[in-house]
Amino acid sequence: MAEIHGAVTIESERCKGCNLCVVACPCDVLALQPKEVNDRGYHYAYPANEKACIGCAACALVCPDACIEVFRVVAK
Amino acid sequence: MTREEIIQNGTKVYSRPRLLNKNNMHYCPGCSHGVVHKLVAEIIDEMGLEHDAIGIAPVGCAVFAYNYIDIDWAEAAHGRAPALATAISRLRPDKVVFTYQGDGDLAAIGSAETIHACTRGENIVIIMINNGIYGMTGGQMSPCTLEGAKTATTPYGRRHDLNGFPLKVADVVSLLDGTCYVTRQAVHTPGAVRKAKAALKKAFKNAQEKKGTSFVEIVSTCNSGWKMSPEKSNKWMEENMFAHYPLGDLKDTTK
Amino acid sequence: MKAEVKLMKGNEAIARAAIRYGADGYFGYPITPQSEVLETLEAEMPWETTGMVVLQAESEVASINMVYGGAAAGKAVMTSSSSPGVSLMQEGISYLAASELPALIVNVMRGGPGLGTIQPSQADYFQATKGGGHGDYHIIVLAPSTVQEMADFVALGFDLAFKYRTPAMIMADGVVGQMMEKVVLPEQRPRRTNEQIARECPWALTGKPDSRKPNIITSLELDSAIMEKNNERFQETYRRIQENEVRYEERFTDDAEYLIVAFGSVARICLKAIEDARKKGIKVGLIRPITLWPFPYKEIARVAEHTKGILCVELNAGQMVEDVRLAVGDKVPVRHFGRMGGIVPAPQEVLDALEHDFHINSL
Numbered sequence: 282m283a284e285i286h287g288a289v290t291i292e293s294e295r296c297k298g299c300n301l302c303v304v305a306c307p308c309d310v311l312a313l314q315p316k317e318v319n320d321r322g323y324h325y326a327y328p329a330n331e332k333a334c335i336g337c338a339a340c341a342l343v344c345p346d347a348c349i350e351v352f353r354v355v356a357k
Numbered sequence: 358m359t360r361e362e363i364i365q366n367g368t369k370v371y372s373r374p375r376l377l378n379k380n381n382m383h384y385c386p387g388c389s390h391g392v393v394h395k396l397v398a399e400i401i402d403e404m405g406l407e408h409d410a411i412g413i414a415p416v417g418c419a420v421f422a423y424n425y426i427d428i429d430w431a432e433a434a435h436g437r438a439p440a441l442a443t444a445i446s447r448l449r450p451d452k453v454v455f456t457y458q459g460d461g462d463l464a465a466i467g468s469a470e471t472i473h474a475c476t477r478g479e480n481i482v483i484i485m486i487n488n489g490i491y492g493m494t495g496g497q498m499s500p501c502t503l504e505g506a507k508t509a510t511t512p513y514g515r516r517h518d519l520n521g522f523p524l525k526v527a528d529v530v531s532l533l534d535g536t537c538y539v540t541r542q543a544v545h546t547p548g549a550v551r552k553a554k555a556a557l558k559k560a561f562k563n564a565q566e567k568k569g570t571s572f573v574e575i576v577s578t579c580n581s582g583w584k585m586s587p588e589k590s591n592k593w594m595e596e597n598m599f600a601h602y603p604l605g606d607l608k609d610t611t612k
Numbered sequence: 613m614k615a616e617v618k619l620m621k622g623n624e625a626i627a628r629a630a631i632r633y634g635a636d637g638y639f640g641y642p643i644t645p646q647s648e649v650l651e652t653l654e655a656e657m658p659w660e661t662t663g664m665v666v667l668q669a670e671s672e673v674a675s676i677n678m679v680y681g682g683a684a685a686g687k688a689v690m691t692s693s694s695s696p697g698v699s700l701m702q703e704g705i706s707y708l709a710a711s712e713l714p715a716l717i718v719n720v721m722r723g724g725p726g727l728g729t730i731q732p733s734q735a736d737y738f739q740a741t742k743g744g745g746h747g748d749y750h751i752i753v754l755a756p757s758t759v760q761e762m763a764d765f766v767a768l769g770f771d772l773a774f775k776y777r778t779p780a781m782i783m784a785d786g787v788v789g790q791m792m793e794k795v796v797l798p799e800q801r802p803r804r805t806n807e808q809i810a811r812e813c814p815w816a817l818t819g820k821p822d823s824r825k826p827n828i829i830t831s832l833e834l835d836s837a838i839m840e841k842n843n844e845r846f847q848e849t850y851r852r853i854q855e856n857e858v859r860y861e862e863r864f865t866d867d868a869e870y871l872i873v874a875f876g877s878v879a880r881i882c883l884k885a886i887e888d889a890r891k892k893g894i895k896v897g898l899i900r901p902i903t904l905w906p907f908p909y910k911e912i913a914r915v916a917e918h919t920k921g922i923l924c925v926e927l928n929a930g931q932m933v934e935d936v937r938l939a940v941g942d943k944v945p946v947r948h949f950g951r952m953g954g955i956v957p958a959p960q961e962v963l964d965a966l967e968h969d970f971h972i973n974s975l
Contacts, residue, residue, distance in 0.1 A: 288363040299387030299580075299587040305547055323386070331360055338371040339547035345391025346382055351371035352364050409819045413681070414830075423828045429817040431684040432830035433677065434707050440674045441681030445817065447665045448637050448687045449806070452819050470677070473670035 284356045287336025289328055292348040296325035302340035302349060308333040311340055374398035376407060376427050383421055387587025389577035390419055390486060392544040396554045397457070397484070398426045400561055410561075411445055411454045413438040415462040418492040422457050436467025439474035442481040446564075453564050455482035460501040461491040464526045468500075471530065478535025478569040482560040485526060485572070487602060488579035496582035500524040503601055508582070523601060527574040531607040537569035539608040543576045543599075545591040559611075568611055576602045613800040622762040622788045625795050626692060626718055627652035629766035630664070634801040635716075636687035637665040639678035641697060644730040645786040646720035649692040662803055672697040676704030676717070683713035684829040686809040686816025688770050692718035694786075695736050696727060698744075705779055706745030709846070710831035712815075714773035716766065717751075718782045720789035723927075723954040731954020732786030734876060737931035740783050741905040748843060750850050752780040752857065753904040755875040759793035761902075767798065772857060776849055777815075783904060785927060787877035787956060858911065859902035864890070865915045868897025870970060872962070873912060873936050874925040875901050882925050885962035894972055904932070912939040921970040922946045925962055927955075945970070 289310070296319060303311045303326060312329035319325045326349075328334060336353025358366075376398040384390045401410045407428060414422040416435035423430035433441045438456035446454040456463075463471050463485045474481065490508055491497040497510040501523050505514040515523070531539040538560055542553035553575060560571035576598050578590035585593060613632065620628070627649045630638060640650045650668060658664035665682075669675040675691045682689030693701060698719045708715050719740065723733035740753045752772050754765045762784060769780040810818050820826050833839040861879070864886060865871065874882045879900040889896045899915060901908050916922060922944055924933035933948040940946060949965035951957045966972065 286358045286363045286367070288360045288367065290364065295381060297386035301387050301587050301591075304588050304591075328360075336363075336367070336370055337547075341371040342547040342550040343392065343544070345384065345386075345388055345395075347373045347377055347391065347395050349371070350369060350373060352367035353370045354358060354363050354367040356358065408821055411685075411817050411819060420832060423826070423830065427820065427826050429820045429827045430829070431681060431817055432828070432832055433680070434703055437673070437677035437680070437704075440669070440677035441684065443667070443674075444637060444639060444665075444678035444681035444689065445685050447667065448682050448685050448689070449818075451806075469670055470674055473674065 285335045286354045286356060287334035288331065288352045289334060289340060290350045291326055293325040293327070294319050295346050295348040296323060297346055298323035298325055299345065301343045301345070302326050305339045305343045307337065307339060308335055310334045374402060376402050377425060378427050380424050382425055384418065385581045387578070387580050387590070389488065389544050389575065392550060393484065393486060393575055394422065394425055396550070396557050400554065400558050401426070401428060404558070404561055406453050406561070409452050411452050413441045413454070413456040415456070415458040417459040417462045419457050419459060419486065420493065436462050436465070437470055438462070438467065439470040439479070439481070439483060443474050443477070443479045446479055446481050453561060455484060455561070455564065457484045458486070459492070460485060460487040460489060460526070461499040464500040464524050471526070472533065475530040475570045475572060476533040476535045480564050480567045481570060482564050483570065483572045484557070485574045486577045487574050488577040488582065489523070489598065490579045490582040492579045492582050501526070503597055525602065527572060527607050530572045535570050536572055536608060537610045538563050538571040540606045541574045541576060541602055541604050543594070543604055545578070545594060563611060574602070576604065615796060615799045617794060617796050619792055619794055620759065621648055621790060621792050622759045622784060623648035623720060623790070624652045625759045625763040626766060626782070627656065628797055629763035630690060631656060631658045631662055632798050632800050633767045633770055634662060634688065634803040635664055635690055635770065636803055637682045637689040638691065639667050639669050639675045639682070639689065640691050641669050641672050641675050641693065643694045643697045645722055645789050646692050646694050646718065649718065664803070672700040673704070676701035679715045680704055680708055680713065683708060683715045684711070684817050686813035686818065688804070690716035690718065692720065694720050694722045695724050695733070698736065698739070702745035705751065706747050706749060707831050708779045709749035709751060710747060711829050712777040713779070713829065714777055715779045716769045716773055716782070717779060718784065721783065721785045723952065729954040730786070732877065732927060732956055733952070733954060734785050734878065734927035735931070735952070736783065737904065737926070737928060740781055741907065749846060750905050751778060752853060754780065754782050755902060755904050756782060756784050756788055757876050757879050757900060759788065759791060759795045762788060763795050763797060776853055778849060785876045854906040857903060858906045858908045860908040860911055861900040861902060862911070862915065863898040865897035865899065867895050868915070869895045869920050870966060871897050871899060871915055871919045871922045872925055872966070873899050873901070873922060873932065875904060875932065878925050878927060881957060881959055882962055884959035888959055889963055889966065896966065907935045909935070909939040912936060916940040916944045919944055923966050923969060924948045925957070926950045928952060
């Protein structure tokens with residue numbers, strides 16, 4: 282059976298910590314930094330549970346600031 | 358596989374749109390404007406319209422839309438975007454002209470320009486971000502504010518006996534013979550974003566093929582104006598806005 | 613089309629001159645006494661000959677914003693209206709000025725204020741010459757006194773508008789708009805091509821080629837330091853216009869003891885009054901400002917030096933007279949004679965006013 286591996290990169294300085302990607306992710310990959318903030322003071326999103334990512338791009342689609350890029354490998 | 362291996366070996370399946378430039382958008386966190394900007398930038402690129410698209414920005418939160426998508430833009434006086442678009446589209450029929458407006462700009466002060474551009478069947482795309490509020494000026498009632506909704510100018514909630522009923526603009530313009538495509542979309546979930554993109558793309562194609570006016574309403578949130586988190590705003594929109602502004606195509610004469 | 617002589621109304625001359633200039637677009641809304649501009653254009657169907665776009669808009673507000681859009685695309689576009697309609701256009705004219713866009717606006721003035729009357733007036737002088745809309749700006753204001761000038765000022769107005777990237781206005785009164793006279797229409801000029809526009813108007817919205825950054829037409833600038841710089845640039849443009857574009861007509865001023873200053877149709881009534889005065893031995897001259905902005909301050913001051921009094925005759929309660937007073941200060945007494953509400957004075961009334969105001973006893 283084919284295995285799907287996904288990964289996301291997040292431009293953390295562009296992120297405004299709106300949490301919409303966290304909510305959209307079907308695999309609970311993303312979270313907001315609990316303490317750390319970016320230069321503009323936002324608790325930015327990061328892949329807290331990156332192993333679970335399937336590269337579905339749901340997070341990127343709903344991201345209003347276009348900070349997320351998505352990669353996917355289908356391993357046979 | 359490690360994260361590095363995936364990024365190195367994998368196919369990138371989602372990128373920041375090429376025509377969306379590096380400027381940080383001024384919108385509040387979670388604002389729907391950003392998602393619609395992305396879609397417009399993607400569509401212009403995918404349709405090869407980079408050299409032919411001309412955008413008209415409104416007065417309102419999207420007044421600076423021209424700072425984010427790298428095409429030619431004009432910034433209109435409040436509500437007048439369809440008048441500018443009419444002239445440009447008629448004087449440059451080789452271009453694809455679209456307006457990008459909020460519900461305050463379009464449905465209140467710009468209602469006459471909207472209705473007449475639509476009834477003339479101008480070959481343009483009109484995009485209306487309907488978040489039921491004046492965001493830029495600090496959250497006042499707009500024509501599309503729902504009954505009961507509290508805003509800076511309806512502090513006890515909109516009452517139809519005092520403030521009239523919320524205006525269903527898409528329904529109005531769908532009755533006009535000049536519109537070829539009227540649709541109501543949202544961008545609050547990945548599925549909705551995909552549908553909204555397909556709708557916007559169809560609208561741009563209609564303009565390119567001179568089929569008449571396409572009107573795309575995006576039911577949206579205004580987290581700051583509604584005084585809710587982005588997540589709660591989406592939920593509130595689903596539970597309240599969609600009842601009054603149901604999603605889907607209202608009219609499509611191009612089928 | 614070759615140059616030709618025809619008999620027509622001033623409003624019709626505007627329309628026909630616009631086609632022959634090679635104007636790209638006209639956007640307007642009916643209002644008396646200028647509806648013949650739009651009517652003539654619709655009847656001529658220039659979209660089938662020169663390709664000129666003609667559109668009856670839903671309002672004057674829409675018209676001026678269509679002009680704004682067309683001008684943003686680098687096109688030679690115009691509108692026409694009459695006083696109440698031009699009031700509605702003021703916001704758009706301010707935006708045009710602030711976005712440094714060329715456009716031609718025709719105001720065939722009627723009596724006001726309010727809905728007023730459809731009869732002639734010159735009561736929009738302040739509005740046209742002092743800015744009209746919000747913010748610090750001026751537009752070039754041309755005042756025709758003949759049907760020929762109605763035709764000629766279309767080309768002049770467009771040329772000046774493009775030269776300085778600013779709106780220009782033809783401010784006619786209802787008399788010149790409705791009057792029929794012989795007029796020589798110029799030869800047909802070709803409309804500019806899109807390639808020419810891209811070359812001559814590098815700021816215009818043409819769709820962004822790879823060779824340049826996006827063009828943005830906007831009047832908005834939230835950075836006060838930049839906004840002040842923008843304003844300084846506008847003011848510099850206005851200074852250049854004031855230095856180079858003052859136009860006026862001077863008649864019988866060499867030996868004049870009295871001077872009449874009048875514009876538009878009234879200047880022609882005053883010429884008859886001057887003729888009658890001279891028959892009685894009163895030496896009167898005329899200055900007719902053609903550009904109401906920029907105003908011929910220096911020229912009036914020069915002629916005023918050897919006169920005993922200046923009478924400013926207008927179809928209003930006294931508007932241009934303020935600029936005449938600014939021109940001459942307290943060196944020469946300046947009086948105003950005006951009729952309002954759509955009344956046009958007879959030459960004898962002008963002469964009576966002159967004799968009365970300056971205690972002239974023509975024996």
